[in-house]
Amino acid sequence: MKKQLQLLIAFLLICPFTVLAQQTGKVYDNLLVPSKILKSDRRYAVYLPPGYETSERSYPVLYLLHGAGDDQTGWVQFGEVLNITDKAIADGTATAMIIVMPDANTGRRGYFNDIKGDWNYEDFFFKELMPYVEKKYRVKSDKRYRAISGLSMGGGGTLMYAMHHPELFSSACPLSASVGPLTLDDARASITKNNPGIADSVITKYYNEHSAIALVNNMPNDQKKAVRWYMDCGDDDFLYEGNALLHVAMRKKEIPHEFRMREGGHTWTYWRAALPNVLEFVSQAFHQY
Numbered sequence: 001m002k003k004q005l006q007l008l009i010a011f012l013l014i015c016p017f018t019v020l021a022q023q024t025g026k027v028y029d030n031l032l033v034p035s036k037i038l039k040s041d042r043r044y045a046v047y048l049p050p051g052y053e054t055s056e057r058s059y060p061v062l063y064l065l066h067g068a069g070d071d072q073t074g075w076v077q078f079g080e081v082l083n084i085t086d087k088a089i090a091d092g093t094a095t096a097m098i099i100v101m102p103d104a105n106t107g108r109r110g111y112f113n114d115i116k117g118d119w120n121y122e123d124f125f126f127k128e129l130m131p132y133v134e135k136k137y138r139v140k141s142d143k144r145y146r147a148i149s150g151l152s153m154g155g156g157g158t159l160m161y162a163m164h165h166p167e168l169f170s171s172a173c174p175l176s177a178s179v180g181p182l183t184l185d186d187a188r189a190s191i192t193k194n195n196p197g198i199a200d201s202v203i204t205k206y207y208n209e210h211s212a213i214a215l216v217n218n219m220p221n222d223q224k225k226a227v228r229w230y231m232d233c234g235d236d237d238f239l240y241e242g243n244a245l246l247h248v249a250m251r252k253k254e255i256p257h258e259f260r261m262r263e264g265g266h267t268w269t270y271w272r273a274a275l276p277n278v279l280e281f282v283s284q285a286f287h288q289y
Contacts, residue, residue: 023050025086029076029101033132037124040107044129045072046137047081047099049089058138060097060286062279065104065111065150065157067176072103078268084275094279095286100133104157111157115195115206126165147282149173151271152239156180159212159246163219166226170285173230173278176266179242180211187211212242216249229257230281232274234264 029045066074075081088094113120150158155177162172181187187207233243247259264270
């Protein structure tokens with residue numbers, strides 16, 4: 001009887017730690033946020049870290065953007081964000097965080113305001129989505145606890161959002177990013193194709209606001225260290241040239257950044273391998289490096 005009692009006590013002592021060790025995060029991938037700006041309900045997915053539902057603490061947040069052709073489920077289905085983030089948190093390489101994945105593929109594709117001003121997705125992101133997230137979830141709202149990352153088209157969104165609003169993000173991690181037009185002539189050719197007769201002054205303004213290289217070249221000195229940068233692109237990626245040129249431009253401008261060019265192409269295999277590095281990098285700021 002005494003031995004059975006000892007075993008029962010031992011089990012009760014071990015049991016809470018066993019349950020804790022088995023805790024996992026949760027993902028919801030078909031949620032809605034109403035948008036007056038886009039005149040529609042917008043879908044998004046969210047990753048909530050282990051223990052979120054039973055704790056009362058607030059968490060840092062990472063906005064994670066998908067690429068062209070995917071939607072808010074891309075990082076969930078193909079990027080395996082649940083398993084990868086759970087593992088990084090369990091291993092101690094990443095801090096517990098909330099990850100928000102918006103849909104930029106419905107209605108029109110892309111993260112920017114349309115040049116004609118009739119589809120203002122970037123306005124939706126900052127004026128509606130972020131405030132909604134910070135009201136609905138226990139999110140720390142200080143800059144140091146907010147980061148952004150994304151792949152391909154979402155890498156372009158990462159670049160533009162962090163450069164347009166360096167006061168809002170502690171870290172930015174564009175992966176295999178579409179860096180925007182490399183030259184003003186490239187912008188003219190691309191924009192006039194879909195907008196014949198548009199004024200050249202409008203094209204020039206749009207180029208200066210949506211070319212990562214132009215934004216770097218025009219970056220004020222007091223913004224050079226405002227955001228921590230981690231950039232990653234495969235050596236076989238068709239977007240390698242823009243990423244390499246952006247790296248060179250940032251070096252010349254003396255903007256601190258990490259740049260990685262690993263073996264691989266424009267694939268989910270590459271981005272799944274990149275995600276743990278992103279989580280670790282953004283956590284350095286969340287941890288107060």
